[in-house]
Amino acid sequence: MATASTTAHTSTPPSTPDGAAMSHRQIMEALSGLLLGLFVAILSSTIVSNALPRILADIGGGQSAYTWVVTASLLAVTATTPIWGKLSDLFSKKLLIQLALVIYVLGSVVAGFSTGPGMLIGCRLVQGVGAGGLSALTQVIMAAMISPRERGRYSGYLGATFAVATVGGPLVGGVIVDSALGWRWCFYVGVPFAVIALVVLQKTLHLPVVRRKVTIDxxxxxxxxxxxxxxxxxxxxxxxxxxxxxxxxxxxxxxxxxxxxxxxxxxxxxEQPIVPLRLFRNKTITLTSLASLFVGVAMFAGTVFLSQYFQLARGRTPTMSGIMTIPLIGGLFVASTATGQIITRTGRWKAFLVAGGLLLTAGSATLGLIRYDTPYWEVAVYMALLGLGVGMMMQNLVLAVQNQVSTADLGAASSLVTFFRSLGGAVGVSALGAVLGNRVTHFVTDGLAALHVKAAAGDSGGIPDVATLPAPVRGVVESAYGHGIGDVFLYAAPFALLSFLLVVFVKEVALRTRSGLQQAAPGTATAKE
Structure with missing residues (x-):
């Protein structure tokens, strides 16, 4: 092609039609905007998770509203992830990820004006549409630029971004909620980062624009x-x-x-299905997709219900709640970065999936033992086990799938794993949230009866402000949430075990050494973004 002679020059966009491999510097420049956009989405989400008890105490809403504020976003992510993935096979990936970022920010800004749980849930749906695009398209673009063998190294950066945003969100959110700014600023703080991400994406992300017939399912x-x-x-x-x-x-x-x-x-x-069913003829794709479903249940149970545990069962402030979840995020950070580096050097990845499944199961099962008065060091160990398991499985399940498909199916296949993980998280959080509501009501009723106190005095059906309750009633409520959240993790543990059993049967295939763009060359690229 006419442009082939320019590809050796380092100042040209790295994704040239002849499929020349990108240098580490070129990849990191392109990843900078992607990771910043993903950071914004995760930060906005995790800020809210720690602030929710205070938010719902202000605008009204009980455990059902708490669950739906979380699951509304997960539902939108689940429903739209396959769509974003398919669109990435048909349209400009750069334009799509910028659009996803804009949608997410708009949902966040409007959420800051929420006057009731219904409005907040609606805004979370909009956020979920954008988050679905950011999570799916980040994986797709990485697969296009980086070979499976090298992807482990860069997936570690993705995991590190996830970990930093996840631990930073609750801390920032806790500080904002406990300050004079108020909880509404939790939704506004990510806007400057989003603007920067849009500018960086425009300047650093250069992929071929593929022209072909478009049919949306x-x-x-x-x-x-x-x-x-x-x-x-x-x-x-x-x-x-x-x-x-x-x-x-x-x-x-x-x-x-x-x-x-x-x-x-x-x-x-x-003609152009959102989920190409033929992909499931591949045993690895089928097993990893199902494993992602069950990983989602355990993963989101940890991130959603632990904030309630520290605030409602142990009486901590939102800020301290964020600090106390650091072992969970630390485990995720260490596992994702370390395994990524090792996989790049050795090319072996299945052992980490199997080990991750074991750790995920162990973390969920041991967290099932917690109560409101469990020593913190024990809870920290259990959280670290859960974080290590998630870190080993989350990115490597995507890697296993991307290593199995052709360039034309990278978008659809990559989004499959995210889709099933989000589906597991959405249904799991809904079901486990219902379980928690029932268990807390049961324990509170029994505890108040033992004190000869009417249930209405301690539980009105909403998220309680524990600090304002009289001492005997507060003890009952804290004990109820501690025991109830422990039961939630016990229910999540069998799903983690299923994810382990599934990955045991995944066949390890040597990682390819060519990126998606290299495999596609010479292709149909006619322009650059």
Whole structure:
């Protein structure tokens, strides 16, 4: 091609049509904007997680609202991740990730004006649409630029960004909530970072623009969203608004299954399906996708319910709650960065998936033992185990899938893993949140009865402000949340065990040494962004 002679010059965009390998400097320049955008999304999310008890105490809402504020974003991520992934196979990846960042920021800004839980949940849906794009497209763009063999090294940077934003979010959020600024500034603080990310992406990310016929599978997008939404509504409301064995369940569950079957039928007939079903003929893709589903349950249980544990069971401030979760994030940081470097040097990755599954199971099971008065050092060890397990599995499951597919399917295949992880997290948080609500109500009722206090005096159905409760009642509420959250992790542990059993059967395939762009060359690239 005519442009081939320019590719040797270091000042030209690294992703030239002839597929020349990118230097470390070129990759890091391109990754800078990607990682900053991902940092903004994670920071905004984790800031909110630690502030939620205070937010809902201000605008109203109980455990159901708490769960839905979290799961609304996860639902949108789950429903839109496959769409973003497919769009990345058809449109400009750079334009798409910038659009995802803008959507996320707009949702965050409007969320800062929320006057009730309904408005906040709606804004979280918008945030989730943008977050789905950021999480899926970051993986896709990395796969296009970096070979599977080298990707472990750079996935470590991705894991480090995730860890820093995850630990920084609760700390920043706690400081903001405890300061004169108030909780609304939790939604505004990420805006300057987002603007910087947009500028950096524009200057540093250069990928070929592929011109080809575009067909969007809107029917598939509708049916997958409808199926997942109905399933989540049923899971979050059953046991609270109606019994598990009720007419509502007998209507909603079959309807969700029917919508799922229609989705599979639509995908089998679509010209450009959102989820190419042929990918599941590959055993590795099937096993890793299912493993991601169960990893999502354990992973999001840790990030969502531990903030409640420290604030409601141990009476800590939002700031201290963020500090006390550092062992979880430290484990994730160490595991993701160290395993990435080792995989790049050795090319071996399955052992880390298996070890991660064991640690994830151990962390979830041991966290099931916590109570409101468990010594902190024990809780810290359990959190570190969970973090190590997540760090070893999260990025390496994506790596295993990307190593199995052609360039044309990188977007769809990469988004599959994120889709199933988000689906597991969304359904898991909904179900476990319902379990927590029921267990806390049960323990509070029994505890107050033992004190000969009416239940209404200690529990109005909302998220309590523990600091304002009289001493005997406060002890009952703290004990109820400590025991209830421990039970949540016990329920999550079997799902972590399933993820371990699945990855045991994954066949290790040598990592390829050519990036997605190199595999595609000479391709159909006609312009650069």
């Amino acid at each position: 809107w029917a598939g997008a509708f049916f997958i969203t409808a199926a997942v939404s109905l399933l989540m509504i049923w899971v979050s409301l059953a046991g609270q608004n109606y019994a598990w064995m009720s007419w509502q369940s007998f209507v909603m569950v079959p309807a969700a299954v029917l919508l799922g079957c229609v989705f599979l039928y639509v995908e089998s007939r679509a």
